[in-house]
Amino acid sequence: MSSLLPFLIGEAFRDLKRAGRVAVSAVLLITLSLAALGAFWVLSLNLGRAVAQWRDRLRVVVYLREEPPTGAVEGLLRKVEAVGGIQRLRYVSKAEALQTLRRQLGGQASVLEQLSANPLPSSVEVTPVSDASTPEGTRALIQRLSALVEVEEVQGGTEWVERLAQWQRLLQGIGLGVGAVLALAAILTVTTATTLVLHVRREEMEIMRLVGASEMVIRVPLFLQGLAQGLLGAAVAVGGLYLAYMLALPTVEPLLSLTLGLPRATFFSPTEMALLLSGGGLLGACGGLLAKGRSESGRQS
Amino acid sequence: MIQLHRVWKVYRVGPVRVTALADVSFSIEKGEFTVLAGPSGSGKTTLLRLLYRDDLPTEGEIQVAGYEVTSLRRSKIPQLRRAVGVVFQDAKLLPARSVYENVAFVLRVLGAPRREITPRVMQTLKAVGLSAKAQALPAQLSLGEQQRAALARALVKEPALLLADEPTGNLDEAISEEILDLLKEIWNRGTTILLATHRATLADQLKRRTIVLDGGRLLEDEP
Numbered sequence A: 001m002s003s004l005l006p007f008l009i010g011e012a013f014r015d016l017k018r019a020g021r022v023a024v025s026a027v028l029l030i031t032l033s034l035a036a037l038g039a040f041w042v043l044s045l046n047l048g049r050a051v052a053q054w055r056d057r058l059r060v061v062v063y064l065r066e067e068p069p070t071g072a073v074e075g076l077l078r079k080v081e082a083v084g085g086i087q088r089l090r091y092v093s094k095a096e097a098l099q100t101l102r103r104q105l106g107g108q109a110s111v112l113e114q115l116s117a118n119p120l121p122s123s124v125e126v127t128p129v130s131d132a133s134t135p136e137g138t139r140a141l142i143q144r145l146s147a148l149v150e151v152e153e154v155q156g157g158t159e160w161v162e163r164l165a166q167w168q169r170l171l172q173g174i175g176l177g178v179g180a181v182l183a184l185a186a187i188l189t190v191t192t193a194t195t196l197v198l199h200v201r202r203e204e205m206e207i208m209r210l211v212g213a214s215e216m217v218i219r220v221p222l223f224l225q226g227l228a229q230g231l232l233g234a235a236v237a238v239g240g241l242y243l244a245y246m247l248a249l250p251t252v253e254p255l256l257s258l259t260l261g262l263p264r265a266t267f268f269s270p271t272e273m274a275l276l277l278s279g280g281g282l283l284g285a286c287g288g289l290l291a292k293g294r295s296e297s298g299r300q301s
Numbered sequence B: 001m002i003q004l005h006r007v008w009k010v011y012r013v014g015p016v017r018v019t020a021l022a023d024v025s026f027s028i029e030k031g032e033f034t035v036l037a038g039p040s041g042s043g044k045t046t047l048l049r050l051l052y053r054d055d056l057p058t059e060g061e062i063q064v065a066g067y068e069v070t071s072l073r074r075s076k077i078p079q080l081r082r083a084v085g086v087v088f089q090d091a092k093l094l095p096a097r098s099v100y101e102n103v104a105f106v107l108r109v110l111g112a113p114r115r116e117i118t119p120r121v122m123q124t125l126k127a128v129g130l131s132a133k134a135q136a137l138p139a140q141l142s143l144g145e146q147q148r149a150a151l152a153r154a155l156v157k158e159p160a161l162l163l164a165d166e167p168t169g170n171l172d173e174a175i176s177e178e179i180l181d182l183l184k185e186i187w188n189r190g191t192t193i194l195l196a197t198h199r200a201t202l203a204d205q206l207k208r209r210t211i212v213l214d215g216g217r218l219l220e221d222e223p
């Protein structure tokens, strides 16, 4: 068994200890950058689910000018379906609409007794095929439906869903922007920590080169200590986010279901957590390798 | 073991050119103990640095331990360095590590099998007379002991050639004597040695082949 690997890992930890406070601040910065990125990510993840859910449930309601005679309903439905992009459709008669309203009013239903005639129009509830439930698809569908002579008005509640989708994109953008700036700062700090290590380590590296250590052996501990800083920062970030998520859940979840109709909030999947962790590792390793480049240029012969 | 053919080394310091070695040629056989003598500034350190490829000559060819040093690919430098042990005037020990760890460090960076490390380190420390100080830190050693530790570090990888650049430069007469005796023992066990010194008396007293440099030129080469 070669002594090399345990030695290299040991050297990396020795280096971390020597970088001391700078290494600690590097870890903190990595934590901050990944926590910022992760927080926006979780938010946008949940918003994204809401958007997807609402797109899925999207209904377009086609209000008719006048109630068709019973025999003509079939033909009308076929005519509506012929505009294309429709998955399902259902005819709602004036009577059914009134009944639904009565049910919704519950105790207040008696107000309806005052009405001399049924004021509600008959309608067709249309569920677009999932391809057509994009903003553009829905808009086109609404246009096609509005063009039918029997149609008084078409209501498709896509707008607020799209606004939600915009918010989600904005959150993603902010998250990426803030995350990127902090990540840059993190890389620089790891580089500083590693440069410090290099400085303290100059004697070791000199001896290593003198006795014939390969460049790989000289570099690996630097890479490893950067990697360790990154992984540690990422782990703390994910842990912190999870804690915040658990603490906020009791307050946030009812709010979410009330406003967005999301029954549950979700955290990162294992894959997404792994992605964050490797992101941290990558940041740290980059910092470690960058510092190496600087030191080496001083020693070419 | 060592061949130099018409070696020049010219340093450029800004606009000034310093000729540290001028047309130096000689060769040293395997198993020799050779003294490289000459006053300060005569080019001894420069010459040794060329031998372990710490620097390249301006002109000329150098072979060491079977390696074409002057045309050696960068990636092959570690191999040459493994065949050559080097000690300096100051021991250059790592201050935070024990004597044992300083010596073991070499075997570890070279990837020696784990179970070989302790026996080889202890054997080498014994050979330089430092067994008792294995756990001491460099600062707890005398200068002579520090130099022994440096020798152990150079020797633990069992190099064919040992280069010693003024190894007794920091030591008083009696301790110098001990280190020189130790070098002779090492030589007796088969290591080729090239010892650089500016002390003419030391060269005389060793009664070995002496190569004398002066102003970068080979002044004399006497057996």
Ligand SMILES: Nc1ncnc2c1ncn2[C@@H]1O[C@H](COP(=O)(O)OP(=O)(O)O)[C@@H](O)[C@H]1O
Pocket: B011, B012, B013, B018, B019, B020, B038, B039, B040, B041, B042, B043, B044, B045, B046, B047
């Ligand atoms: N890195 C360097 N840059 C410029 N000049 C140098 C360098 N190293 C040595 N010299 C010059 O080369 C000459 C020989 O130096 P050196 O080899 O150290 O001699 P010695 O070891 O015999 O005292 C001296 O004049 C010295 O100033």
Ligand SMILES: [Mg+2]
Pocket: B044, B045, B046, B165, B166
């Ligand atoms: Mg010198």
